[in-house]
Amino acid sequence: MIRSEMIKILLAREFRRLMKNPSALMLLGLLSAVALLMATSRPVSNKGDQQGNGKAAQAAVDVWLIYDQRSVWLDHLAENLPDSPTIRIVQRDRVPIENGTWKLPPQDAAVEVVYGDEFETRQGSAFGKVVLNGRYPGKDAEVLAPFWDWFWPALTEYHTQGLRFEQSTEPLNAKATDAPTSLEDTSVADLVTNELIATMLLLIVMFFACCHLLVSFTAQDRERGTLAALVLSPANTSEILLAKFIFHLLISLGGCLAIVAILKPIVLTQPVLWLVILLTSVGLMCVGTCIATLAKTQASAALLALCYMLGGTVLFYLATKFTAFAFIKQLAFENYTFPILFATMNRPVSVFHTPGLITMLALVGIWIGIARSCFFRYGWR
């Protein structure tokens, strides 16, 4: 039986403890400050133009996205086309040809999708290299910038396939003198958007509040014996665990609210955003609870939490590169967080994400069971 009075007392204890822990508060303040700075500044352009943002000066040209083989990621892009620039996704044999070359309207650009030699499809997933060959009219490759600004974030939302994308550009007219540019020549500021930063900040806040802080506080409680003292008091184990979850969830939601309100207030009303934040936070708290209960000391627990974050990143990288690791992505709820959060930052989320949300819900449910079992069995003993 869960008693609300007990939860209130335990919550008050956690909040009072946080207030007396300046380092945790400082980190939360720092993340909010980063968000505030992001919201009040513009990306730095490496072109050094007077307007501060070279891309803003470019007139949007219509772009033909030309492919040989229709893929799921192209379907995803087709469902999420921007208002500007106008993008047509067409199969290669439907592009008008004259004298062996494409006959596009004079101001239109093209982006050709070329699959690498090692490209293959296994078990419903695609693996290998995909080159996006941008062809621009005239001499200025920057006319494609609005397209790339839409393309990369939209593609990032859809990152579950084991594909490696590369970008290159060249003029449509072979006599044009501008040298081809590659992704390496593109400014980071051109690729990083406020939506991407907001998503990353949300992930950091959730990890910090729900995993790192929970691990630190719970392991400290366990090491000092204060957790045992609480369990021996009238508060039962479920109430103690629930109070901890509510406390860290409130910090996570509060931090996320602050960041979204500063960087992208328009998406505050999107229920999917909060659903994903809720599921991810709960999932991370479960992982944190397992770490805190299985580690012997606070120091080892904090180290394990860090290993979880770094190890997770490496495993995700391996999962996108090698088929043997691909299953990891299917088993990790974190896999679904980034694309859905990023999508909600850009536009109302489509039906495309529903399977992801359901899978995430199931995985978080499993984690709740594991964390509860760990805490009840080893949590205070």
Add this chain to the structure above:
Amino acid sequence: MSAPAIEIDNLVVKFGRFTAVNGLSLTVNEGELFGFLGPNGAGKTTTIKVLIGSLRPSEGNIRVAGFQIPAEFERVKQQFGYVPDTENHVEEFTGRENLELFARLYDLPLSTVDESLARLELSEAADVVVSAYSKGMRRKLLIAREIMHRPKILYFDEPTANLDAHSTELVRELLRELASEGTTIFLTTHNMEEVEQICDRVAILCRGELVECDTPTNFVTRHAVRIVKAQFEQEGEVVRESLDLDLDDQRERLAEIIRTEMCVRVHSQEFDFQDVFLKITGQAYT
């Protein structure tokens, strides 16, 4: 005779192949001040951990305040207080804040916090953060916390460890007072003097097995020694002899010493709980 507060029947606790407690059976009555003694590794703390529900027994039947342990742990835990051998306060909180937290959890009026602090002479340090407390103050705060809700049973692991002479006496007086009010006190200690002074009954545990369980008086009677130590001068030298009065020839030797020699000192050897403990547990130096 009062009802048993703690009943332990054939308790066995194993950690892998190692048996920490082996077939322990014990009954502690309500309002009794019970001392639980044993050398290091005898199984005292393991037994207490089983009694508070922190460790599952491998075998055995345990009832505390009429409730089965560990099955009825949630029901029984409000009936007891546990003072562990290490402090477990929230270091960032003041002494008062620590006690207030538990007063709220036990649904007690906040005035009990001040009462408990005053009882352990901590009123002046009540608003100081625990991290600034000395070891003795932390210990007293722990005791103040655990007596606040007036538990029926109090488990003490080394109750007077790290306490100065005054605080030791204060805590012993408190224990006697609580026992007279009906609280059952189950304490483990290495302080033999303490056991002799305050315990109603004592159990001695060695290598996980119960060796003896009796009142300190009975221990004294059973293990009393009739030894007389005589110190006298003989041919200009000081000689010391220890004489067992249960042996005829040694009794005669004592009479002879007193009659013929010039005695410097003759005194009987006092009962020493420490010696008895070492003898019983097989740890006496020979």
